Amino acid sequence: xxxxxxxxxxxxxxxxxxxxxxxxxxxxxxxxxxxxxxxxxxxxxxxxxxxxxxxxxxxxxxxxxxxxxxxxxxxxxxxxxxxxxxxxxxxxxxxxxxxxxxxxxxxxxxxxxxxxxxxxxxxxxxxxxxxxxxxxxxxxxxxxxxxxxxxxxxxxxxxxxxxxxxxxxxxxxxxxxxxxxxxxxxxxxxxxxxxxxxxxxxxxxxxxxxxxxxxxxxxxxxxxxxxxxxxxxxxxxxxxxxxxxxxxxxxxxxxxxxxxxxxxxxxxxxxxxxxxxxxxxxxxxxxxxxxxxxxxxxxxxxxxxxxxxxxxxxxxxxxxxxxxxxxxxxxxxxxxxxxxxxxxxxxxxx
Amino acid sequence: xxxxxxxxxxxxxxxxxxxxxxxxxxxxxxxxxxxxxxxxxxxxxxxxxxxxxxxxxxxxxxxxxxxxxxxxxxxxxxxxxxxxxxxxxxxxxxxxxxxxxxxxxxxxxxxxxxxxxxxxxxxxxxxxxxxxxxxxxxxxxxxxxxxxxxxxxxxxxxxxxxxxxxxxxxxxxxxxxxxxxxxxxxxxxxxxxxxxxxxxxxxxxxxxxxxxxxxxxxxxxxxxxxxxxxxxxxxxxxxxxxxxxxxxxxxxxxxxxxxxxxxxxxxxxxxxxxxxxxxxxxxxxxx
Numbered sequence: 001x002x003x004x005x006x007x008x009x010x011x012x013x014x015x016x017x018x019x020x021x022x023x024x025x026x027x028x029x030x031x032x033x034x035x036x037x038x039x040x041x042x043x044x045x046x047x048x049x050x051x052x053x054x055x056x057x058x059x060x061x062x063x064x065x066x067x068x069x070x071x072x073x074x075x076x077x078x079x080x081x082x083x084x085x086x087x088x089x090x091x092x093x094x095x096x097x098x099x100x101x102x103x104x105x106x107x108x109x110x111x112x113x114x115x116x117x118x119x120x121x122x123x124x125x126x127x128x129x130x131x132x133x134x135x136x137x138x139x140x141x142x143x144x145x146x147x148x149x150x151x152x153x154x155x156x157x158x159x160x161x162x163x164x165x166x167x168x169x170x171x172x173x174x175x176x177x178x179x180x181x182x183x184x185x186x187x188x189x190x191x192x193x194x195x196x197x198x199x200x201x202x203x204x205x206x207x208x209x210x211x212x213x214x215x216x217x218x219x220x221x222x223x224x225x226x227x228x229x230x231x232x233x234x235x236x237x238x239x240x241x242x243x244x245x246x247x248x249x250x251x252x253x254x255x256x257x258x259x260x261x262x263x264x265x266x267x268x269x270x271x272x273x274x275x276x277x278x279x280x281x282x283x284x285x286x287x288x289x290x291x292x293x294x295x296x297x298x299x300x301x302x303x304x305x306x307x308x309x310x311x312x313x314x315x316x317x318x319x320x321x322x323x324x325x326x327x328x329x330x331x332x333x334x335x336x337x338x339x340x341x342x343x344x345x346x347x348x349x350x
Numbered sequence: 351x352x353x354x355x356x357x358x359x360x361x362x363x364x365x366x367x368x369x370x371x372x373x374x375x376x377x378x379x380x381x382x383x384x385x386x387x388x389x390x391x392x393x394x395x396x397x398x399x400x401x402x403x404x405x406x407x408x409x410x411x412x413x414x415x416x417x418x419x420x421x422x423x424x425x426x427x428x429x430x431x432x433x434x435x436x437x438x439x440x441x442x443x444x445x446x447x448x449x450x451x452x453x454x455x456x457x458x459x460x461x462x463x464x465x466x467x468x469x470x471x472x473x474x475x476x477x478x479x480x481x482x483x484x485x486x487x488x489x490x491x492x493x494x495x496x497x498x499x500x501x502x503x504x505x506x507x508x509x510x511x512x513x514x515x516x517x518x519x520x521x522x523x524x525x526x527x528x529x530x531x532x533x534x535x536x537x538x539x540x541x542x543x544x545x546x547x548x549x550x551x552x553x554x555x556x557x558x559x560x561x562x563x564x565x566x567x568x569x570x571x572x573x574x575x576x577x578x579x580x581x582x583x584x585x586x587x588x589x590x591x592x593x594x595x596x597x598x599x600x601x602x603x604x605x606x607x608x609x610x611x612x613x614x615x616x617x618x619x620x621x622x623x624x625x626x627x628x629x630x631x632x633x634x635x636x637x
Contacts, residue, residue, distance in 0.1 A: 165526070166521075166526070177516070179530060180512070180516065180525075180530050180531070181516065181530055181531055181532060182530060182532045183529065183530035183532045183533040275592040276535075276592050276595060276596055278531065278532065295517065298595050298597055299595065299596070301516050301517065303519065307519050310519075311519070311521055314521065
């Protein structure tokens with residue numbers, strides 16, 4: 001990168017450059033961000049800046065009036081702010097200039113640089129960081145143009161490639177499958193068998209997508225009552241499963257059991273009463289809680305831990321396959337944004 | 351008849367090309383690009399094809415001053431036209447994603463068939479349903495109900511595909527772009543009800559006409575029409591009472607529609623034509 005592009009500088013410290021322990025040191029709260037902005041802008045060389053601070057990355061985008069000293073001043077300020085030697089900060093960071101910095105912003109906003117490829121949360125975090133920067137008055141024409149155009153490019157990537165498609169964690173895969181069966185979860189009821197973490201997470205994910213009626217079943221009624229109070233829902237004991245089975249459309253099971261809780265024979269008895277209502281069985285237990293024969297019954301859809309993990313893995317592979325194309329779009333768009341910045345006289349002063 | 355410089359069959363041929371392009375684009379976008387063609391694009395393309403088809407059918411209708419329902423080619427075209435109209439005007443209320451792609455595939459298949467089989471466009475230039483506006487309404491409504499049943503067959507295919515993908519844990523192909531099985535069962539019920547009501551209305555009008563001119567209707571036509579109506583009526587009852595599983599119900603919807611299509615042959619049967627055709631009928635047309 002030629003040095004005359006140094007008026008747009010990016011310093012990034014993220015999961016690709018340092019370990020979690022190191023990244024923790026760079027984590028900031030809202031008040032600290034404000035203080036860091038003030039520290040950076042004490043130098044007249046830093047004209048505009050944007051700080052992005054998430055659990056996985058610290059990034060500083062700056063417009064400097066003197067490319068040569070701007071980088072040194074930024075590192076000096078960060079070192080003294082974090083109380084770390086400047087050389088150490090430099091060793092944790094990667095630096096990008098000009099068009100490469102814009103490309104990086106686009107890739108970060110689109111989720112290409114996230115630890116979980118394609119995750120969507122980062123876009124909101126960048127937006128929030130930009131809103132704070134604007135509110136505090138540290139953005140100018142260059143940062144504004146770069147971020148706004150960068151957002152458009154990130155949206156284009158997310159809409160024109162499968163980078164954010166398909167769920168990649170087991171709970172969300174289960175929720176997606178529920179939606180493919182029931183359409184909306186508003187009128188569906190879910191039963192959580194067992195009180196393990198993964199079952200709880202899945203129930204929470206279903207709740208967040210609209211499921212409102214829940215039941216909790218456990219071997220012991222005290223435990224069922226306790227968890228039902230905590231998560232919300234009706235408590236049940238597992239021994240009476242057959243009496244309340246038909247009240248539910250989704251059954252998430254992750255309990256310890258010597259023999260399957262349900263099999264084709266026990267389910268068949270209930271299917272007439274269900275009147276064609278589908279039953280989605282999510283077996284997260286090891287050993288398995290549901291006999292594989294359940295799958296043979298019409299309108300019953302059985303997915304175990306391996307099935308869900310495989311779908312998540314396939315979705316992740318699809319996302320990874322989309323990275324190359326997404327990077328090409330980011331390169332193309334960053335070149336075009338840089339050209340616009342040049343034509344407007346916002347960069348390339350010699 | 352020529353309209354705006356093109357023959358009626360040429361307009362219909364152009365419409366078919368548009369339907370084929372829409373179906374091909376939808377499939378390519380989903381399977382190769384892993385994206386769902388957005389509804390506005392599909393709607394614009396399908397509507398464009400439908401307008402071309404309407405011009406073609408209008409040109410045909412001008413020739414004998416009535417609904418173009420004089421032979422099997424026209425019956426099939428009118429049914430396709432009805433199915434597309436249903437997708438364009440009522441489709442948004444159904445909220446069934448990917449229905450446009452399936453409808454354009456349906457339109458492509460039947461349009462190509464009707465254009466390819468020359469004997470379907472037999473030299474009848476007199477409407478086989480006579481010249482009474484009531485009997486024309488009866489015929490148009492009956493074919494519109496066939497369009498509805500065509501869409502019902504498509505949503506039934508969609509249900510079977512989705513259900514199979516869920517059972518076999520195959521999340522690829524068209525699975526991510528199609529609606530949930532529950533939504534499909536709901537829409538199937540609504541389509542069956544709408545189709546049955548329209549067909550019943552059509553038969554009621556036809557029955558009034560028939561009671562006045564009892565010799566005008568051939569027994570095979572009457573028989574097949576009643577069988578189709580009865581079959582859909584039974585299906586509706588079974589669906590209402592939840593007697594059939596959704597899988598059986600979907601297969602039944604597809605089978606009854608296939609049988610209903612075959613019944614068009616009876617509607618266009620020779621005796622009816624012979625009694626209505628003038629002596630100097632023009633020869634069959636080619637595209």
